[in-house]
Amino acid sequence: MKPLMTLVDAGKITIASQLTDRLREAIVSGQLAAGAKINLERAREQFAVSLSPLREALARLISGGLVQFEDNRGYRVAPVSLSNLREITRLRKEFEVFALRESMSAGDIDWESDVMRALHKLNRCARDAAKPSTLEQWEASHREFHIALISGCRMPVLIEFCRVLLNLNDRYRRTFLRATSGDRKVGAEHGEIAQRAVARDVEATCERLELHIDRTGSNLLRHLAGKIGP
Amino acid sequence: MKPLMTLVDAGKITIASQLTDRLREAIVSGQLAAGAKINLERAREQFAVSLSPLREALARLISGGLVQFEDNRGYRVAPVSLSNLREITRLRKEFEVFALRESMSAGDIDWESDVMRALHKLNRCARDAAKPSTLEQWEASHREFHIALISGCRMPVLIEFCRVLLNLNDRYRRTFLRATSGDRKVGAEHGEIAQRAVARDVEATCERLELHIDRTGSNLLRHLAGKIGP
DNA sequence: GATATGGAAATAATCGATTATTTCTTGGTA
DNA sequence: TACCAAGAAATAATCGATTATTTCCATATC
Numbered sequence: 001m002k003p004l005m006t007l008v009d010a011g012k013i014t015i016a017s018q019l020t021d022r023l024r025e026a027i028v029s030g031q032l033a034a035g036a037k038i039n040l041e042r043a044r045e046q047f048a049v050s051l052s053p054l055r056e057a058l059a060r061l062i063s064g065g066l067v068q069f070e071d072n073r074g075y076r077v078a079p080v081s082l083s084n085l086r087e088i089t090r091l092r093k094e095f096e097v098f099a100l101r102e103s104m105s106a107g108d109i110d111w112e113s114d115v116m117r118a119l120h121k122l123n124r125c126a127r128d129a130a131k132p133s134t135l136e137q138w139e140a141s142h143r144e145f146h147i148a149l150i151s152g153c154r155m156p157v158l159i160e161f162c163r164v165l166l167n168l169n170d171r172y173r174r175t176f177l178r179a180t181s182g183d184r185k186v187g188a189e190h191g192e193i194a195q196r197a198v199a200r201d202v203e204a205t206c207e208r209l210e211l212h213i214d215r216t217g218s219n220l221l222r223h224l225a226g227k228i229g230p
Numbered sequence: 231m232k233p234l235m236t237l238v239d240a241g242k243i244t245i246a247s248q249l250t251d252r253l254r255e256a257i258v259s260g261q262l263a264a265g266a267k268i269n270l271e272r273a274r275e276q277f278a279v280s281l282s283p284l285r286e287a288l289a290r291l292i293s294g295g296l297v298q299f300e301d302n303r304g305y306r307v308a309p310v311s312l313s314n315l316r317e318i319t320r321l322r323k324e325f326e327v328f329a330l331r332e333s334m335s336a337g338d339i340d341w342e343s344d345v346m347r348a349l350h351k352l353n354r355c356a357r358d359a360a361k362p363s364t365l366e367q368w369e370a371s372h373r374e375f376h377i378a379l380i381s382g383c384r385m386p387v388l389i390e391f392c393r394v395l396l397n398l399n400d401r402y403r404r405t406f407l408r409a410t411s412g413d414r415k416v417g418a419e420h421g422e423i424a425q426r427a428v429a430r431d432v433e434a435t436c437e438r439l440e441l442h443i444d445r446t447g448s449n450l451l452r453h454l455a456g457k458i459g460p
Numbered sequence: 461g462a463t464a465t466g467g468a469a470a471t472a473a474t475c476g477a478t479t480a481t482t483t484c485t486t487g488g489t490a
Numbered sequence: 491t492a493c494c495a496a497g498a499a500a501t502a503a504t505c506g507a508t509t510a511t512t513t514c515c516a517t518a519t520c
Contacts, residue, residue, distance in 0.1 A: 012301060013301045013302060013481090014301045014302065014502085014503065014504090015503075015504070016289075016503075016504090017301050039470095039471075040471075040472065040473095041470085041471070041472095049504095050504060050505050050506080051472095051473090051504095051505080051506090052282055052285070052503075052504055052505070053503080053504065053505095055282070055286055055472095055473085056285055056286060056289045056503095057289075059246075059286045059287075059289035059290045060289045060290070060292055060293070062290055062293075063290070063292075063293035063294060063390075063394075064293060065387060065390075071242060071243045071244045071247050071472095071473095072243060072244060072471095072472060072473080072510085072511055072512065073471095073472080073511095073512080074471075074472055074473095084387075087385045087386070087387055087388065088387065090385070091385070091387060091388055094325075094328060095325075098324060155317045155320070155321070156317070157295060157314075157317055157318065157321060157395075157398075158317070158321055160293075160295075161391055164293075165387075168387075243511095244472085244473065244474090245473075245474070246473075246474090269500095269501075270501070270502065270503095271500085271501070271502095279474095280474060280475050280476080281474095281475080281476090281502095281503090282473075282474055282475070283473080283474070283475095285502095285503085286473095301502095301503095302480085302481055302482065302501095302502060302503080303481095303482075303501095303502080304501075304502055304503095305502095
């Protein structure tokens with residue numbers, strides 16, 4: 001019996017599960033390059049694990065769209081493309097706005113509180129381009145904020161879909177927009193969306209989220225086109 | 231070199247990949263009961279495979295929503311519930327209709343042809359309750375038809391999401407509606423949707439697909455409530 | 461020169477055995 | 491009886507070694 005332990009770490013215990021998180025982070029952060037072949041032997045050494053948990057972790061990442069697989073040819077990091085980024089942006093608008101609308105209709109006080117908590121945490125994250133750990137912290141808080149917004153909808157499958165889209169989107173931002181300074185507008189947008197969401201100002205909130213996703217998506221597309229287009 | 235082989239089977243070669251398909255089919259067909267724990271040792275024997283490909287196949291199925299996993303407690307078949315079925319129906323309406331609308335806007339002649347081909351194949355499937363293989367064939371054709379409808383949208387991520395929802399939905403139908411006779415109305419609905427889709431009669435098509443999903447969903451809900459409710 | 465062929469090296473896939481963790485059972489105690 | 495602890499059995503997780511497949515390269519052939 002180790003109930004305290006369980007409560008304290010509450011996290012992934014097995015190698016395969018830890019590795020799943022580490023690999024996802026490595027891909028989303030751009031540490032593992034888009035489109036790159038994943039050599040099992042080298043990955044095994046790099047992450048200091050054995051083959052079985054490595055394969056299991058990679059298998060789990062396939063349907064998140066971050067890893068591709070082909071029989072007898074192994075695993076590779078999913079490539080990036082303009083069309084993929086366009087689709088992700090389009091789907092985020094469709095799915096997240098739908099989920100947010102549901103949240104405002106079904107969310108209770110706990111949901112409202114979670115949104116405000118996530119907003120506060122996000123606002124308190126100081127991004128210091130010199131310290132990568134602060135960037136990672138901001139990314140985590142940012143993802144949590146967007147998930148918190150839609151978590152009132154009580155649709156676990158939908159939330160999971162949105163989480164997948166957020167991961168895919170974050171990879172583009174972290175890989176191709178790394179140096180960007182904190183873009184003042186974004187912070188203000190988050191605050192306004194959160195405020196109006198808990199106030200159940202449905203149409204205005206949805207409109208603003210859609211605009212927010214669109215604006216950040218277009219910004220990303222511009223940068224990406226500059227890097228892989230010409 | 232085996233180019234002919236590759237062309238002929240064009241399919242899954244490794245044990246892990248074949249097993250992924252077999253396990254998905256076993257779950258969707260109800261052969262593996264919803265909510266049931268998956269004992270690795272017994273599964274290993276039942277499917278006559280070794281542990282590594284078994285774990286890898288199960289890992290791949292997690293994010294399709296058919297398999298759940300917990301560290302050190304292993305894998306289990308995802309449970310069914312009224313709320314889960316309600317969510318799936320809701321999401322299918324939202325996303326399949328969205329994808330169909332896009333298809334009608336972006337689909338080319340190949341898309342139209344695929345739709346008509348899938349419709350024809352589906353119509354030619356005679357369901358004989360005495361012959362399970364005919365039921366399986368119908369299921370495959372039915373899934374293919376719904377995928378063909380939305381495949382014109384050119385959004386691979388969205389198509390994959392819809393495929394996941396279709397799998398989840400099919401499990402409910404195959405598990406809780408097995409004995410149902412061919413329900414005449416459904417066949418007519420498919421035909422009408424396909425015809426109007428290729429005619430780009432956007433609003434009428436979307437309306438009918440939404441109704442189709444809603445009707446089959448409600449029917450399922452009724453049956454399911456009768457079996458697990460009281 | 462382009463293309464095919466054979467074999468070696470690299471890599472992926474699988475297996476059987478071992479280790480770690482959980483679950484079950486039994487016996488003790490308040 | 492209800493609760494707890496210790497040991498045993500069952501099960502999950504991991505490892506190292508083996509097998510199968512692909513990729514690469516040198517050579518031969520047209």
